[in-house]
Amino acid sequence: MISVQNVYKQYGRTVALDGLSFEVEKGTTFGLLGPNGAGKTTLIGCLGGLLVPDRGTLSIQGRSDPSQIEVRRCLGVVPQFIALYEELTALQNLRLFARLHGLGGKALVQRVEACLEIALLTERAKDRVSEFSGGMKRRLNLACSLLHDPMVLLLDEPTVGVDPQSRNLIFESIERMKQEGKTLIYTTHYMEEAQRLCDHVAIMDAGKILADGTVPELIEQHGGSARIEARLHGDEDLIGPISRCLENNPTIHIEDRLLGFETRRPMADLTALYQAGIQLDSLTMESTNLEDVFLNLTGKKLRDS
Amino acid sequence: MKRIFHLAMKDIAVLMADKGNLFWVFGFPIVYALFFGAIFSGSQEGPSSMTLGIVDEDGSALSRQFVEELDSRETLEVVSFSREEALARVRKGTLSSALFLKPGFGDGLGGLFSGDRNIEMASDPARAMESGFLQGLIVQSLFEVVYKQFTDMDTIRSNLDLWREEIRNDVGSTLNTTIFLGFVDALQLMLEDVELDSADSALSGFNLSIPTVEVAGENKGPENSFQITFPQAMLWGILGCAATFAVSLVRERTVGTMLRLRICPISQAHILAGKGFACFITCLFVIVMLFLGGKFFFHVPINSVPLFFLAAVSITLCFVGIMMMVSTLGRTEQSVGGAGWAIMMVMSMIGGGMVPLVFMPEWLHPFSYASPVRWGIYALEGGIWRGFGFAEMLMPCGILLAIGAVCFVFGLWLMKRFHSVG
Numbered sequence: 001m002i003s004v005q006n007v008y009k010q011y012g013r014t015v016a017l018d019g020l021s022f023e024v025e026k027g028t029t030f031g032l033l034g035p036n037g038a039g040k041t042t043l044i045g046c047l048g049g050l051l052v053p054d055r056g057t058l059s060i061q062g063r064s065d066p067s068q069i070e071v072r073r074c075l076g077v078v079p080q081f082i083a084l085y086e087e088l089t090a091l092q093n094l095r096l097f098a099r100l101h102g103l104g105g106k107a108l109v110q111r112v113e114a115c116l117e118i119a120l121l122t123e124r125a126k127d128r129v130s131e132f133s134g135g136m137k138r139r140l141n142l143a144c145s146l147l148h149d150p151m152v153l154l155l156d157e158p159t160v161g162v163d164p165q166s167r168n169l170i171f172e173s174i175e176r177m178k179q180e181g182k183t184l185i186y187t188t189h190y191m192e193e194a195q196r197l198c199d200h201v202a203i204m205d206a207g208k209i210l211a212d213g214t215v216p217e218l219i220e221q222h223g224g225s226a227r228i229e230a231r232l233h234g235d236e237d238l239i240g241p242i243s244r245c246l247e248n249n250p251t252i253h254i255e256d257r258l259l260g261f262e263t264r265r266p267m268a269d270l271t272a273l274y275q276a277g278i279q280l281d282s283l284t285m286e287s288t289n290l291e292d293v294f295l296n297l298t299g300k301k302l303r304d305s
Numbered sequence: 306m307k308r309i310f311h312l313a314m315k316d317i318a319v320l321m322a323d324k325g326n327l328f329w330v331f332g333f334p335i336v337y338a339l340f341f342g343a344i345f346s347g348s349q350e351g352p353s354s355m356t357l358g359i360v361d362e363d364g365s366a367l368s369r370q371f372v373e374e375l376d377s378r379e380t381l382e383v384v385s386f387s388r389e390e391a392l393a394r395v396r397k398g399t400l401s402s403a404l405f406l407k408p409g410f411g412d413g414l415g416g417l418f419s420g421d422r423n424i425e426m427a428s429d430p431a432r433a434m435e436s437g438f439l440q441g442l443i444v445q446s447l448f449e450v451v452y453k454q455f456t457d458m459d460t461i462r463s464n465l466d467l468w469r470e471e472i473r474n475d476v477g478s479t480l481n482t483t484i485f486l487g488f489v490d491a492l493q494l495m496l497e498d499v500e501l502d503s504a505d506s507a508l509s510g511f512n513l514s515i516p517t518v519e520v521a522g523e524n525k526g527p528e529n530s531f532q533i534t535f536p537q538a539m540l541w542g543i544l545g546c547a548a549t550f551a552v553s554l555v556r557e558r559t560v561g562t563m564l565r566l567r568i569c570p571i572s573q574a575h576i577l578a579g580k581g582f583a584c585f586i587t588c589l590f591v592i593v594m595l596f597l598g599g600k601f602f603f604h605v606p607i608n609s610v611p612l613f614f615l616a617a618v619s620i621t622l623c624f625v626g627i628m629m630m631v632s633t634l635g636r637t638e639q640s641v642g643g644a645g646w647a648i649m650m651v652m653s654m655i656g657g658g659m660v661p662l663v664f665m666p667e668w669l670h671p672f673s674y675a676s677p678v679r680w681g682i683y684a685l686e687g688g689i690w691r692g693f694g695f696a697e698m699l700m701p702c703g704i705l706l707a708i709g710a711v712c713f714v715f716g717l718w719l720m721k722r723f724h725s726v727g
Contacts, residue, residue, distance in 0.1 A: 048568050072570040083561035085315065087322035092315075099311045100569040128322070144565065 001026040001183050002047070002152065007056030009042050009207075016042040017053065018207035024200070029174070029184040031198030033191060033290060035300075039207040040187035041080055044156045047185065048077040060152060073101070076150035080157045080187075082137045083144075086130040090121050090140050093129060094147060101148035111147050118173050119143035135166030142170060146177075153177065155186045159193065171197065191290035201290065203297055210297045215290065222296050223288030225251075225262035228270070232257045233279035245272040308571050312579025313586060316553060320587065329545040330587060334595060338531065338538030356382045357439055358391040358403035363423065365411025367450065372406075374446045381442060392427055401432040402439045458496070465493050531603040535595055536685035540658050540678050542591035543620060547628040548645040550584040554632035555641040577717070581625045588621040605689070612698050613688030619702035619709075620681040626709030627677065629716035652676045680704045 002024040009017040016039045024030040032040045045051035046058060049067030057064060063071050084093050094112045103111055116122045119139035129137060142158055155174070159167045174197055177184060188194055194201050195215050202212035203222075211222055232238055232254070239254055246252060246269055251262040259280075263269045266285055273280070294300075320326050357375065361368050376383040386394065391403035403426070410423040426443070428436035454460055472485045557563035557580075566576050596613070599605035607613050631648060635641040653659050655669060656678025665673070673679045684701035687693030 050564060050567055069570040069572070072568060075568070077565075077568045079561055079564055081561050083565040085319055085562055086560075087319045088315070092318060096311060096315050097565070097569065100308055100566070100571055102570065 001061065002030075002185065003057075003059045004043070004047070005057045007043070007046060007053045007058060009039075009046060009051065009053050015207050017046070017056075019056070020207070020209055021056075022202055022209060022212060024183060024185060026183050027178075027181045028199045029178055029186055029197055031194040031201040032185065032187040032204055033189065033194045033201055033294070034187075034204030035189050037206075038189075038204040040204060041156055042207075043204075044077065044080075044154050044185070044187060047154055048075065073148065074151045076145040076148065076153040078142050078145045078153065078155045078158045080160065082141050084129050084137060084140060087128065089126050089128055090116065090119075090132075091125040093140065093144060097144050098147045103148065111149070115143035115146055118146060120169060133163075135162045138162045139166055139169060142173060146173075150182070152183045153185075155184060157187055157189070159188070159190070191294070194290055203290075203294055205294075205298050211293070218290065218293045219288050220264065222293040223290075224292055224296055225264050226266040226288055227260070227262050227286040228266055228283070229258065229260045229285075230283045231281040232259055233281050238278060241276055241278060242273065245269070245276045245278070308575050309579045309582055312566075312571075312576065313583035316550070316580060316583035317587060319553065320549065320583075326549045330542060330549055330591060331594065333545060334538040334542035334591060335598065337541050338534045338595065338599070355380060355435060355439060356384055356400060357443075358386045358394060358400045359383050360386055360388045360391050360403060360405045362388070363406045363408050363410035367411035367454075368406045370453070371410075371446060371450050374450050375404075375443070378442060378446070381439075395427045395429050398429055398431065400429070401435045402426055402428040404443060461496060462493070465489055531599055531605045532686075532690045535599045535603075535605055536682050536689060537658055539592050539595050539617070539685060540620070540653070540681050542595065543588045543624045543681070544649040544653060544658075544678075546584055546588045546591060547624040547631065548642065548649055550580060550587070551628045551631040551645045552638050552642045554580050554628075555635065556638050558636075559638060577629070577720075581629065581713075584625045584628050585621050588624060589617060592617040592621070607689055608692050609688050612693060612695065613685065615695075615698055615702055616681070616684035616688045619684060619705040620677070623677050623681070623705040623709035623712075626711070626713035626716065630712040630719070631716075633716050633719035652678045655679075657682055677705055677708045680708075 004023070005021050007017050007020045008015070018039075020039075020043065022030070032038075032043065034040055042051060046053050047060065047066055049065070049071065058066060060066050060071050061074060065071070066075065085096070088096070091112065094115055095108065098108045098112055113122070116125050119136075119142065121136060121140060121143070124132070124136065129140065132140065138158065138161075142155075145153065159170055162170070171193075174184065174186070178197075184197075186193070186197055199214065200212065201215055201218060202209045203218065204210065211218055213221065235257075239252075242254070242259065243249075243252060246261060246263070249261050249263065249269075251260075253260045261269075266287060270283075270285075320330065359372055359375070361372060372383060372385075375381055386403065388405065391400065391405070394400035395403050405425040405427070407423040407425065412423075424447075426436070426440065428439075454464070469486060469489055472482055472489070557566070563576070567573065596607070596617075600607065627648075631645040632641055634644040653676075655665075655673045656676030657665075657673060658678040680701045684698060684705065687698050687701065
């Protein structure tokens, strides 16, 4: 569906994309998670046909040149910044972009109405965009990219600077598109978004993909160990059975009936403890997430980068 | 073509939404045409007078006659001063020129027929053009006075009596006195026989006014001042449009809407053509508005409507090309706006859009040929009142189209070279 092979892009001395390769299956949501400057927007630019890679090949739906008008007909791009005519109304913006996508007549009216509903802006359709809040602009920014009902959608940090209500609305729209079987590439530096929305995630930094896979795979491979703390039930000495259940995990520590250990497979270990009849009064687990994956891969935090 | 139309309509809608832009595109040209048209039409009803300071140190009959002659002119207001006061006023700039009639001015007819220059003039160097005009009027008045000396019989008799008196008083040479008195008596007898009308007719060729030859075809030149100011106003409107659209093109890049346009299934040529088409429509609209306003409210007669619109279309296409070039001269709205207005101002200044070409220094005239404003005004005037035929319109219109084409191609090249979106 989407194929990126060995793509390089350089601005002066700065290498923005350093030999990127990945493939996105039809109907999946592929997340690009990385800090600012990782090369995510440059990659979206190349996939959207706005930039030409210095080296490497790209293909979308079997076509190697994304700038071709045929590719653009099935491709939607949600830019990172608000790309709207603020002097015009929401309706005027939507109608313009619909017409530029070749829509007309009833189809235009229907799609414009549908997109206004997606953006929850039907009531404000005739208001100028300059009068909208940041969240409303973001929603309209997304809606303008959906007018032609594209099969492939490139979303470049679509939730930057929006309120929680608008963010949820955008998430719901994206989840609806996933259900409709659309192929999405979603860039973000919020790991919560990647974990919630993406079937497959690539961790990017300095123009390279450091790791990719499903979220559980990435956490398992690069997330490090989860920390579990539990209060044991009863007074008997359980160190022997617990050690056996946890396969002599060297991090096991018991003091005042408080059990603590680190594990890469917390659910499996807790299941083993349960099956061995070890009862717990309370349990806390610090599980790993994509933030830990990024930290382990780069030695720095996502937000600090 | 539909998409170009939609893009153009979008640009016009954006333009209409900005009141500041609207003023520069539509309001300013109307204000310009009305303001300067009103000023010039006022001057047509009766020319405003210039003040000339007079210092009559002679006090003779001839000097008084000369001052009266100057004062009788509509364009002159003569005010008497002392020498010191007149000089002080000229130095301060409150008086452009002062004329000094020195003692003895009347004796030699103002020094016209003698080597003694008993007439002097002091002028403000900063108002050289006005003082030059005044000199012309002074010389003309002097000739008028002299003309009367030779055509008015009473004046001649009075002069002959004066000469007799002077000859009699000259006791140095008795023989010469008799001869000269005889000559004066003979002269008087001869002049008494001369018919006054024939004397007048003999000198009637002595007239400094120059007859004018009609050069502007059937329209006989501009019939009202708005015929002059409306073409200039149209050019100002077009300059405003071109500057506004140049900035709007760079604004598309800076706010990101260009990126959104480029991800639509349209080519970059569509986008640029849409912008150019919007500029073209707006410029043409400005011209038509001013044309209609001029025709119906200010009764500006148009000699040839088809040729007027040929000029309008040529100018508009020219400035679409200029707009395209200007939009590539910077990366921000501020830099393009600044560069745009700077270029337009220079074009307007050297092209006669601000000050008529005749008032500009001679060395600047060749540069005006490079300004599309000059050719634009010339072409519009050709359609409005110069009475041009189609063949005569070809040169200004061709030059405008050529300038527009060169600027358009250069702008496209700069855009592809330095402003590729992404």
